[in-house]
Amino acid sequence: MNAELPPGLALAWGVQPAQRRGPKPGLSVEQIVATGIEFGDRAGFEAISLQKIAAQFGVTTNAMYRYVRSKDELIVLVHDKALGAPPELPAGWRAAGTAWVHALVDRYGERPWLLDVPIRGAPITPNVMRWAEVMLQAFAETPLSQHDALGCLMLLDGFARNYANLARQLGANNDVPVQAEQVGAFLVPRLIEGNYPMLVSLYTNAEYNDGLDDDLEFGLTRTLDGIEVLIKAA
Amino acid sequence: MNAELPPGLALAWGVQPAQRRGPKPGLSVEQIVATGIEFGDRAGFEAISLQKIAAQFGVTTNAMYRYVRSKDELIVLVHDKALGAPPELPAGWRAAGTAWVHALVDRYGERPWLLDVPIRGAPITPNVMRWAEVMLQAFAETPLSQHDALGCLMLLDGFARNYANLARQLGANNDVPVQAEQVGAFLVPRLIEGNYPMLVSLYTNAEYNDGLDDDLEFGLTRTLDGIEVLIKAA
DNA sequence: TCAAATAGCGTAGGGGTTGAACAGTTTCTC
DNA sequence: GAGAAACTGTTCAACCCCTACGCTATTTGA
Numbered sequence: 001m002n003a004e005l006p007p008g009l010a011l012a013w014g015v016q017p018a019q020r021r022g023p024k025p026g027l028s029v030e031q032i033v034a035t036g037i038e039f040g041d042r043a044g045f046e047a048i049s050l051q052k053i054a055a056q057f058g059v060t061t062n063a064m065y066r067y068v069r070s071k072d073e074l075i076v077l078v079h080d081k082a083l084g085a086p087p088e089l090p091a092g093w094r095a096a097g098t099a100w101v102h103a104l105v106d107r108y109g110e111r112p113w114l115l116d117v118p119i120r121g122a123p124i125t126p127n128v129m130r131w132a133e134v135m136l137q138a139f140a141e142t143p144l145s146q147h148d149a150l151g152c153l154m155l156l157d158g159f160a161r162n163y164a165n166l167a168r169q170l171g172a173n174n175d176v177p178v179q180a181e182q183v184g185a186f187l188v189p190r191l192i193e194g195n196y197p198m199l200v201s202l203y204t205n206a207e208y209n210d211g212l213d214d215d216l217e218f219g220l221t222r223t224l225d226g227i228e229v230l231i232k233a234a
Numbered sequence: 235m236n237a238e239l240p241p242g243l244a245l246a247w248g249v250q251p252a253q254r255r256g257p258k259p260g261l262s263v264e265q266i267v268a269t270g271i272e273f274g275d276r277a278g279f280e281a282i283s284l285q286k287i288a289a290q291f292g293v294t295t296n297a298m299y300r301y302v303r304s305k306d307e308l309i310v311l312v313h314d315k316a317l318g319a320p321p322e323l324p325a326g327w328r329a330a331g332t333a334w335v336h337a338l339v340d341r342y343g344e345r346p347w348l349l350d351v352p353i354r355g356a357p358i359t360p361n362v363m364r365w366a367e368v369m370l371q372a373f374a375e376t377p378l379s380q381h382d383a384l385g386c387l388m389l390l391d392g393f394a395r396n397y398a399n400l401a402r403q404l405g406a407n408n409d410v411p412v413q414a415e416q417v418g419a420f421l422v423p424r425l426i427e428g429n430y431p432m433l434v435s436l437y438t439n440a441e442y443n444d445g446l447d448d449d450l451e452f453g454l455t456r457t458l459d460g461i462e463v464l465i466k467a468a
Numbered sequence: 469t470c471a472a473a474t475a476g477c478g479t480a481g482g483g484g485t486t487g488a489a490c491a492g493t494t495t496c497t498c
Numbered sequence: 499g500a501g502a503a504a505c506t507g508t509t510c511a512a513c514c515c516c517t518a519c520g521c522t523a524t525t526t527g528a
């Protein structure tokens with residue numbers, strides 16, 4: 001029956017196929033996943049390949065298929081394991097939401113390649129669901145319905161992902177300010193000619209570089225305020 | 235000097251290399267980009283490859299490199315072109331924001347593969363910038379600072395992307411409700427055993443399936459409310 | 469007219485995922 | 499204990515993809 005389940009579901013929950021006969025496996029799914037995470041940490045998401053992991057163990061690529069049904073399956077496992085468990089949240093939904101978003105942003109800061117993992121299908125792996133669970137428990141103190149709490153959770157999650165993604169891009173860009181200048185030199189005339197007054201003003205005033213951390217607080221406050229309006233209305 | 239610019243920047247703004255001598259090009263960048271979009275529409279993002287586009291024109295893969303410096307460059311062009319121009323927005327920042335998010339969600343609904351396009355670096359292509367421009371102009375009526383307006387824009391953009399992405403996943407899943415049942419059968423016992431009370435309740439009550447459109451309105455209202463709190467405070 | 473610039477091709481190499489057939493090893497069963 | 503079954507990892511083999519180099523043919527400017 002497990003054959004019909006989405007890739008990675010069974011393995012993510014620790015359901016190993018009961019192996020009876022045959023040679024003992026030289027490797028384990030845990031080892032393989034851990035190596036995948038190592039590669040991701042060292043060289044980004046696209047560095048995670050069955051080939052490289054197999055080479056690391058001095059084994060053929062195809063040997064991987066004894067442990068994992070497909071690369072997709074591996075990715076699901078790597079993603080869940082690399083995300084890890086959520087932290088304990090403080091009391092009060094607002095403090096909890098703040099801590100939750102900060103923790104998630106931090107995780108993405110430590111492992112930016114997690115943002116590159118293509119998400120297919122609903123979250124069904126242990127750690128991902130644990131993140132959802134703890135935030136939903138925090139919302140349980142409010143009069144929000146289950147459905148609304150889920151909506152608010154998605155809102156916070158989306159914001160955290162979006163911010164982390166942005167922070168990564170800007171962080172990467174700051175390494176090459178020379179290029180940024182050249183881009184500006186190329187872009188501004190065309191923005192003027194193409195009638196983009198707001199963006200011209202944004203590019204011309206160098207105002208746009210004052211603290212990425214403030215942007216996190218800014219967006220988080222907006223999002224929480226929006227939720228609070230709903231909670232107070234109930 | 236153009237050599238130092240990010241891939242796709244020059245071409246996206248219509249700066250073609252002045253070609254003088256030599257055989258006339260059999261193709262044009264526009265044709266190539268249009269074909270790329272066709273493939274994306276028909277078979278998703280990963281179906282966009284230089285090989286397939288070249289084959290479509292009865293040409294070798296390498297011929298593509300006369301028009302485009304790399305695949306990344308092509309992707310940037312395809313993304314901007316496929317996104318297209320934003321609509322005219324109604325007066326009033328709140329109505330404008332609503333229309334803007336709806337329009338963006340609709341675009342992503344028409345071309346879901348746009349969500350798969352990896353975004354490297356700041357938005358620098360004409361259409362993407364135009365979307366930002368029109369929303370920033372709508373915020374210009376408010377007392378928001380440039381910086382805060384940009385923060386709100388990012389908030390709306392993040393929400394639209396996030397929602398569109400979610401809608402796509404759920405839409406795809408709804409095609410195979412059989413699998414969803416199997417997943418539930420597998421998952422619920424483990425959620426109970428693993429102490430996920432909120433998620434168990436969510437899975438058990440079939441409440442979670444009442445209208446995806448409502449979720450859009452829900453999240454949008456929260457987000458706009460959060461922005462409104464800020465605007466009214468100013 | 470002729471040389472420079474350029475388009476497209478052939479060849480080649482580097483990654484990557486996946487499948488099928490096969491030898492070897494372990495363990496269950498008769 | 500012997501044989502059958504199951505399992506691991508290997509080799510061989512397709513098949514995708516992007517990219518670089520060198521070549522020929524073509525067009526155009528000098």
